[in-house]
Amino acid sequence: MNHVSRRRFLKITGAGAGVAAAAGTLGSLPGLRAAKGPSGIRRVPTFCDLCFWKCNAIATVRDGVLWKVEGNPDDPLSRGRLCPRGTGGVGAHFDADRLRAPLLRASVRGEEKWTEVTWDQALAHVAEKLLKIKAEYGPEAVALFSHGVGGSFLRHSIKAFGSPNSAAPSFAQCRGPRDVGFELTFGEPIGSPERTDIRNARCLVLIGSHLGENMHNTQVQEFADAIGSGASVIVADPRFSVAASKAKHYLPIKPGTDLALLLAWMNVLVREGLYDREYVAAHGFGFEAFAAEIQPFTPEWAWPETGIEPETIRETAREMARYRPATLVHPGRHATWYGDDAQRSRAIALLNALLGSWGRKGGFYQPASMRVPGYPYPPYPKPTRGAVDNPGERYPFASEAITTGIREATITGKPYPVKGWMVYATNLIQALPDERETIKAIQALDLLVVIDVVGSEIAGWADVVLPEATYLERYDELNVELFREPFVALRQPVVEPPADQKPNWWIARELALKLGLEAYYPWKTIEEYLDHRLQGAGMSLAALQQRGVVAAPRPAVYYEEGVVPAFSTPSKKIEFYSVQLRDKGFDPVPRFKRPAAGPAGSFRLLFGRAPVHTFSRTQTNPVLAQAMSENEVWLNADVAERAGLRTGDRVRLRNQDGVVSNPVRLKATQAIRPDCVYMVHGFGHTAKGLRRALGKGASDAQLVTRYATDPLMGGTGMNVNFVTLEREA
Amino acid sequence: MARLGMVIDTRRCVGCMDCVVACKTENQTPEGMNRDWITYATKGRYPRLSLTIQSERCNHCDEPPCVSCCPTGASHVHDWGRVVLVTKEECIGCKACLASCPYDARYVHPDGYADKCTLCIHRVEQGQDPACVSVCPTRCMHFGDLDDPESEVARLLASRTHHAVLPEAGTRPRIFYLE
Numbered sequence: 001m002n003h004v005s006r007r008r009f010l011k012i013t014g015a016g017a018g019v020a021a022a023a024g025t026l027g028s029l030p031g032l033r034a035a036k037g038p039s040g041i042r043r044v045p046t047f048c049d050l051c052f053w054k055c056n057a058i059a060t061v062r063d064g065v066l067w068k069v070e071g072n073p074d075d076p077l078s079r080g081r082l083c084p085r086g087t088g089g090v091g092a093h094f095d096a097d098r099l100r101a102p103l104l105r106a107s108v109r110g111e112e113k114w115t116e117v118t119w120d121q122a123l124a125h126v127a128e129k130l131l132k133i134k135a136e137y138g139p140e141a142v143a144l145f146s147h148g149v150g151g152s153f154l155r156h157s158i159k160a161f162g163s164p165n166s167a168a169p170s171f172a173q174c175r176g177p178r179d180v181g182f183e184l185t186f187g188e189p190i191g192s193p194e195r196t197d198i199r200n201a202r203c204l205v206l207i208g209s210h211l212g213e214n215m216h217n218t219q220v221q222e223f224a225d226a227i228g229s230g231a232s233v234i235v236a237d238p239r240f241s242v243a244a245s246k247a248k249h250y251l252p253i254k255p256g257t258d259l260a261l262l263l264a265w266m267n268v269l270v271r272e273g274l275y276d277r278e279y280v281a282a283h284g285f286g287f288e289a290f291a292a293e294i295q296p297f298t299p300e301w302a303w304p305e306t307g308i309e310p311e312t313i314r315e316t317a318r319e320m321a322r323y324r325p326a327t328l329v330h331p332g333r334h335a336t337w338y339g340d341d342a343q344r345s346r347a348i349a350l351l352n353a354l355l356g357s358w359g360r361k362g363g364f365y366q367p368a369s370m371r372v373p374g375y376p377y378p379p380y381p382k383p384t385r386g387a388v389d390n391p392g393e394r395y396p397f398a399s400e401a402i403t404t405g406i407r408e409a410t411i412t413g414k415p416y417p418v419k420g421w422m423v424y425a426t427n428l429i430q431a432l433p434d435e436r437e438t439i440k441a442i443q444a445l446d447l448l449v450v451i452d453v454v455g456s457e458i459a460g461w462a463d464v465v466l467p468e469a470t471y472l473e474r475y476d477e478l479n480v481e482l483f484r485e486p487f488v489a490l491r492q493p494v495v496e497p498p499a500d501q502k503p504n505w506w507i508a509r510e511l512a513l514k515l516g517l518e519a520y521y522p523w524k525t526i527e528e529y530l531d532h533r534l535q536g537a538g539m540s541l542a543a544l545q546q547r548g549v550v551a552a553p554r555p556a557v558y559y560e561e562g563v564v565p566a567f568s569t570p571s572k573k574i575e576f577y578s579v580q581l582r583d584k585g586f587d588p589v590p591r592f593k594r595p596a597a598g599p600a601g602s603f604r605l606l607f608g609r610a611p612v613h614t615f616s617r618t619q620t621n622p623v624l625a626q627a628m629s630e631n632e633v634w635l636n637a638d639v640a641e642r643a644g645l646r647t648g649d650r651v652r653l654r655n656q657d658g659v660v661s662n663p664v665r666l667k668a669t670q671a672i673r674p675d676c677v678y679m680v681h682g683f684g685h686t687a688k689g690l691r692r693a694l695g696k697g698a699s700d701a702q703l704v705t706r707y708a709t710d711p712l713m714g715g716t717g718m719n720v721n722f723v724t725l726e727r728e729a
Numbered sequence: 730m731a732r733l734g735m736v737i738d739t740r741r742c743v744g745c746m747d748c749v750v751a752c753k754t755e756n757q758t759p760e761g762m763n764r765d766w767i768t769y770a771t772k773g774r775y776p777r778l779s780l781t782i783q784s785e786r787c788n789h790c791d792e793p794p795c796v797s798c799c800p801t802g803a804s805h806v807h808d809w810g811r812v813v814l815v816t817k818e819e820c821i822g823c824k825a826c827l828a829s830c831p832y833d834a835r836y837v838h839p840d841g842y843a844d845k846c847t848l849c850i851h852r853v854e855q856g857q858d859p860a861c862v863s864v865c866p867t868r869c870m871h872f873g874d875l876d877d878p879e880s881e882v883a884r885l886l887a888s889r890t891h892h893a894v895l896p897e898a899g900t901r902p903r904i905f906y907l908e
Contacts, residue, residue, distance in 0.1 A: 070863075087747055087750045090754055211743075213743070215745055224868060227740055240780065243743075246740070669771060673775065
């Protein structure tokens with residue numbers, strides 16, 4: 001054996017050892033920000049922005065250079081451990097494809113030819129255009145699309161400007177149907193972070209929800225805890241997901257038939273008397289009518305629809321009943337699949353209601369938040385016209401603004417013209433279905449402003465592009481979290497932006513000042529704003545700067561702990577039968593309608609998440625791109641063999657409307673049904689500015705030219721597209 | 730003397746690659762080169778399938794062929810924890826160790842020396858876990874002294890069915906996977 005001396009070892013890792021010595025102070029949070037180690041180590045608490053989960057983190061700077069980001073041990077969300085995207089968050093700062101200076105369009109829209117200008121020139125140009133739109137069409141003709149906590153100051157500016165039109169794709173393209181389905185049933189949405197008590201669940205049911213690949217930190221941590229403690233996991237998914245591989249029961253369901261399975265499960269629970277009679281009697285409304293309605297939907301009825309054998313349906317229903325109320329039928333998050341999504345989500349809510357899991361340990365807890373008063377702004381001007389996205393309440397149960405409704409109004413000019421879009425941190429080209437419609441709407445605009453960190457596809461279509469500082473370089477709005485353990489958290493700058501990027505609060509404020517809205521920005525600096533809010537809650541900016549997060553003691557969160565059951569539905573009960581749905585002409589109890597089949601020989605296009613990327617926002621992050629630089633298209637291995645296709649072959653996907661994707665590598669695998677293909681969302685970039693990601697993999701979004709709109713709430717079901725595969729020569 | 734190793738619970742692991750990303754940021758590994766990686770093995774025919782996910786790295790073998798084949802002594806067994814390390818100043822970049830490693834755990838750093846997992850010895854010496862272990866959101870990774878019967882790793886190995894990668898290579902690997 002070849003041994004070395006202690007001295008020689010220390011020599012070769014000298015730099016690292018010094019670093020570790022300072023990093024060893026990890027547990028001693030007070031004084032964290034000031035802590036400066038012997039070799040120039042500085043540690044700054046902040047919260048992550050790689051997704052919307054907002055985990056609290058501690059960033060480490062070594063000799064003035066950003067080194068790493070880790071979880072804050074005081075954080076109830078991350079419990080000191082970030083997900084891979086959060087760990088790779090340093091890459092957002094170093095990304096060579098970042099926008100560096102404000103840009104004005106120098107050619108036709110979409111050509112991505114720009115003139116670099118100063119911030120003053122860019123904002124003066126935007127303000128002039130916005131005021132012109134206001135004079136000609138009214139302030140309501142300006143709409144804001146935003147995603148995440150970073151959009152809050154822009155939302156403030158747009159309301160001060162006088163527009164009610166502010167929307168996020170997180171509603172109509174994501175969790176909207178789920179929240180509406182639960183609201184119709186329990187009177188409350190699921191919210192974010194989800195109020196799912198996964199860690200205490202003894203039986204966890206996942207319907208198309210691919211936790212582990214879908215990397216919402218707390219949920220995945222609790223999923224692992226549940227598996228570790230032997231919870232029974234039931235997964236229904238057309239794809240053998242990572243979660244499916246952890247399941248006791250994997251149900252290889254036919255795509256689009258989840259509602260049939262849910263009805264059959266409920267049928268078994270009612271028919272066999274396995275549901276929580278006491279809970280239903282105490283809290284339920286319309287149970288008898290509900291029971292009569294689902295009576296025909298037996299496992300034998302569901303079998304040909306779902307492909308799941310009746311005995312499996314019975315066995316899994318009994319498994320759920322065995323562990324109730326600690327059986328959690330997970331509501332999922334991205335729920336816009338087939339256009340009947342609010343009703344499917346309502347069926348999930350009803351199944352949970354039968355199991356008595358809402359409000360109970362191992363089911364759904366009652367979240368809480370700390371009270372932090374808002375900043376005392378003057379009242380916003382009252383728009384003379386209502387929001388443009390849902391005229392005449394066409395979608396009567398929409399609880400938030402509908403992005404695609406604003407897009408439609410922009411194209412048609414009805415109910416009134418929309419002439420200016422401000423787009424913050426959301427790549428609408430990939431986020432909204434049918435990019436052709438989005439481009440059509442853009443062509444009807446007088447002004448498109450995009451504020452973002454990288455030059456995504458939507459930035460490519462902009463008239464003005466404003467480069468934002470990353471989360472590691474800026475203050476932001478506080479995170480006053482609604483969670484099992486309530487807390488308040490601060491995002492603060494760790495390092496300087498590398499070029500002329502500015503924080504969103506500065507952009508929103510400077511723009512407002514140029515629009516004559518100074519009354520809405522009485523504060524001069526963000527520190528002043530944040531301290532004012534925190535003082536109102538008996539805290540201080542200085543304390544948050546030191547600790548990053550201040551948590552309250554965990555309150556009672558379950559009925560078992562004294563939370564009083566209360567349901568803000570019309571009946572004040574859990575609505576097994578919904579009179580308000582019936583009165584608007586909808587099914588009062590969900591009914592299954594078979595989804596339309598695709599053209600012969602085609603595959604249904606399904607898409608999902610990878611743990612190392614968020615939407616189409618992170619593909620140029622150099623750390624995360626190394627972990628995954630392109631997506632693959634999953635095709636059943638037997639089908640692939642018959643077609644003479646092999647893993648690694650490059651194929652193009654052609655959809656039912658003749659749209660053809662970028663070349664993408666094939667993954668021939670047994671882990672998917674033969675009637676569908678699957679891709680990770682967010683790849684196949686076409687924006688020239690995204691040099692690292694340009695042309696890598698294929699975009700599912702480009703192939704989503706059709707969508708089924710949910711009649712209850714306007715969500716856009718996107719799993720209704722079909723593709724064939726063509727080998728790339 | 731400690732014999733450091735890892736025990737990884739494949740039931741909890743979801744293959745999220747946080748360990749891979751954390752190693753990259755902690756150790757600033759060169760673009761495209763990794764000291765740890767994930768393997769996914771799907772078996773069976775749809776829908777009766779199994780999937781095994783493993784976070785893999787240098788096994789810090791008890792009988793490391795990379796050390797015995799090294800002509801300069803750059804590849805060596807550290808005297809604390811018996812961690813297999815490379816002294817980059819003594820490495821001539823001959824790649825004998827790359828060829829000898831049954832796990833393909835090494836790469837040649839652009840600066841010309843063989844490089845690989847150090848079990849984050851710089852952290853371990855400060856009482857911290859390796860970066861991969863410390864970030865893992867599923868808490869599937871455990872690190873410690875395999876020779877200490879009271880250690881978490883030893884207790885896990887004593888109580889659960891486990892395997893190593895390529896034990897038939899005869900190098901006595903020290904990364905174990907709970908089934």
